[in-house]
Amino acid sequence: MGIIYFDASKCTECGSENIGFNEQRAEFFCRDCGFVLMDNLPVVEAQHGKIEKVLVNKNTKRIAVMIKGILRSPIEKKMVPFYAEIKKFALPKYIEAEVLTLARSAVEKKLTMSFSKIEILSSLIYHTCKRENIPVLIKDLEKTYSIGKKRILKCNNLLIDRLGLKRINEINVENYIIRIVSDLGFNCNLAAESIQISNKIKIDHPLIRAAVSIWLAGKRLKLRIKKKDLAKLSGISEAALRRNIKRKL
Numbered sequence: 001m002g003i004i005y006f007d008a009s010k011c012t013e014c015g016s017e018n019i020g021f022n023e024q025r026a027e028f029f030c031r032d033c034g035f036v037l038m039d040n041l042p043v044v045e046a047q048h049g050k051i052e053k054v055l056v057n058k059n060t061k062r063i064a065v066m067i068k069g070i071l072r073s074p075i076e077k078k079m080v081p082f083y084a085e086i087k088k089f090a091l092p093k094y095i096e097a098e099v100l101t102l103a104r105s106a107v108e109k110k111l112t113m114s115f116s117k118i119e120i121l122s123s124l125i126y127h128t129c130k131r132e133n134i135p136v137l138i139k140d141l142e143k144t145y146s147i148g149k150k151r152i153l154k155c156n157n158l159l160i161d162r163l164g165l166k167r168i169n170e171i172n173v174e175n176y177i178i179r180i181v182s183d184l185g186f187n188c189n190l191a192a193e194s195i196q197i198s199n200k201i202k203i204d205h206p207l208i209r210a211a212v213s214i215w216l217a218g219k220r221l222k223l224r225i226k227k228k229d230l231a232k233l234s235g236i237s238e239a240a241l242r243r244n245i246k247r248k249l
């Protein structure tokens with residue numbers, strides 16, 4: 001049994017020290033941003049093992065989380081890089097917990113013999129975000145973790161196989177459009193127009209469909225969008241973008 005202590009005198013989300021205590025639920029919350037300070041418990045569980053008990057001290061503003069099993073088991077040691085590296089992406093807490101839980105299974109199944117920890121982590125982030133419709137582009141993972149797209153996808157296949165993950169083919173083009181438009185520095189007018197167009201045109205490849213829709217919408221709204229920038233931000237080649245625009249004009 002191990003115990004981890006948390007300081008509840010400061011909000012981990014916004015830094016405010018204006019912390020309240022909900023008697024009924026026995027939990028601390030931030031009076032400024034509303035964050036519940038116990039919301040990271042799933043992450044704690046994913047990192048350290050099953051939580052046995054949570055003790056809250058209202059006066060000292062401390063939370064003690066009792067965890068079953070021994071901290072720093074051999075598996076636990078192998079998990080350390082995952083905890084550090086996942087912080088490079090500002091993922092929602094529930095996604096982070098899910099990714100770490102899956103990473104733990106991957107470590108337990110010794111999948112680290114076939115792929116590096118970073119490759120496994122990237123693939124899991126990619127897979128989980130895609131499933132939850134949160135746009136994380138492969139190019140961001142490539143850049144953050146300096147690994148190639150091919151390795152991420154190959155590792156993803158292994159994880160789908162060995163961890164029994166569901167294969168996801170559908171990606172939400174709208175989310176990608178919103179993300180790319182904001183990266184380009186334009187506002188939601190362009191995004192709304194692009195989404196409308198994307199619902200009408202037929203291009204199988206979702207990223208190409210997103211990029212072509214944005215370009216056509218830009219033209220309609222008389223905005224100057226460089227094909228080169230658009231292709232780069234969409235994670236497709238400029239040639240593919242030009243070719244598909246030509247077909248739709």
Ligand SMILES: [Zn+2]
Pocket residue numbers: 011012013014015016030031032033034035
């Ligand atoms: Zn706060």
